Amino acid sequence: MKTIRTTAAALLISVALPLPATAHPPIAAEDAAANFEKDRADILAMAGNYRVSFNMQESTRWDPDYEVLDPKRSGGNEVVRVIEDTGRKIVLQHLLVITDENDKSHIIKHWRQDWEYEPEKLLVYSDKGGWTWEDVPERMRTGRWSQTVWQVDDSPRYGGWGQFETQAGIRRWRSNWTWRPLARRDAVRNPVYDRYYSINRHQPTPDGWIHWQDNTKMGTRDGKLVPIVQEYVLNTYIKYDNYDVKAADDYWAATKDYWAAVRAEWDRIAATKGGIAIEEKTDTGTVISGRLLTIADEIHENRLTIAKAVAEAKKLIEANTRKL
Structure with a gap:
């Protein structure tokens, strides 16, 4: 959809922030090769069983009329x-x-x-209900990894590229500046902002790992996208398995073939339709998210075969996505 691409480009210009490619210099090929296995180990180390805490705090208001929210804490x-x-x-x-x-x-x-290591392009959020392909600058590919985050129904959420680095003895991966749609916790409140402009970090710790986000919440004023408030999000993953880990593994064993087909269908749509455009609801994500998840539950409960489940899921995704 041409409108989405045009709008996204205009929004990036109006924010007037540095281009992502200027954040770090290119990585020499020999340095990239030397760090490849270390990068992989840090990514793979995020797998495991955890107790997670989600901590969200709006800090600095950029709009003088905005009332900053109280900090929000949750976990699981x-x-x-x-x-x-x-x-x-x-x-x-x-x-x-x-x-x-x-x-x-x-x-x-x-x-x-x-x-993905040294990607040529990735799927990024561009505007409401739209994700488009964006090239990674060629000079910024060597030694870098992209991270694409997907929602609960395997539809896209956001994507960014960046590098692993060590500062003050702490190793981390840091993204470029990325656009993101509102999280459900914000969307359901119908706030004055409608997207985030963010930096994303992943850092291993002795006890697990942390996911740290620096979110500028953006809203439209007089036809221009402007900052409303700054938010810091720290998600802490602590190694822990004193809960029913087997239930999760059993669910995945029963539904993994279904979800593999769902992922493949989203990939096909993104490749053939120039990205992904789909209507979203504030409380559920995409309009088909609820059904895609209940289909998996029905497989898990032996009430639906994988073949029928995949056929229904493909029809839902095809019928509810638009060409860009």
Whole structure:
């Protein structure tokens, strides 16, 4: 959709921030080769069983009329599994494990992160309900990894590219500046901002790893995109397995073939339609997210065959996406 590309370009210009490629110099080929296995080890080390805390805090208001929200804290138990590793591409699937008052475990398929080494392009958020392909500058590819984050139904959320680096003795991966759609926690409030402009960091720790986000919440004023408030998000993953880890692995064993087909269909749509454009709802993500997830539940409960599930999922994705 031409409108989405044009709007996204205009928004980037109006923000007037430095181009992402200026954040770091190119990496020499010999340095990239020397660090490749270390990079892979840090990505793969994010797999495991964890107790997770999600800490969100709006800090600095850029709009003098905006009232800063109180900090928000939440947490849970989360399993992270490597579901693909080809050497230059690593895919990590997150699964939340919720225990009810009757000690019964419920699995919520959570986000997914795809890491790709020296990518030529990646799928990025461009405007409401739209994700388009963006080239990684050629001089910035050597030695760098992209991270693409996908929503619970395997539709896209955001993508960025960056590098592993060590500062003050701490090793981390840092992204370029990336656009993101609102998280559900914000979208349901119908706020004055409608997207984030963010830097994303992943850092290993002695106890697990942290995911740190620096989000500038952006809104439109007089036809221009302007900053409203700054938010800092720190998600801490601490190694922990005193919960029903098996429930998560059983869910994935039962549904992994279905989700592989869903991922493949989203990939096909992105390749053939110039990206992904789909209507989103504030409380669920894409308009088909709820059904794609319940289909998986029906497979897990032996109420639906994988063949029928995949056929229905493909129809849903095809019918609800538009050509860009």
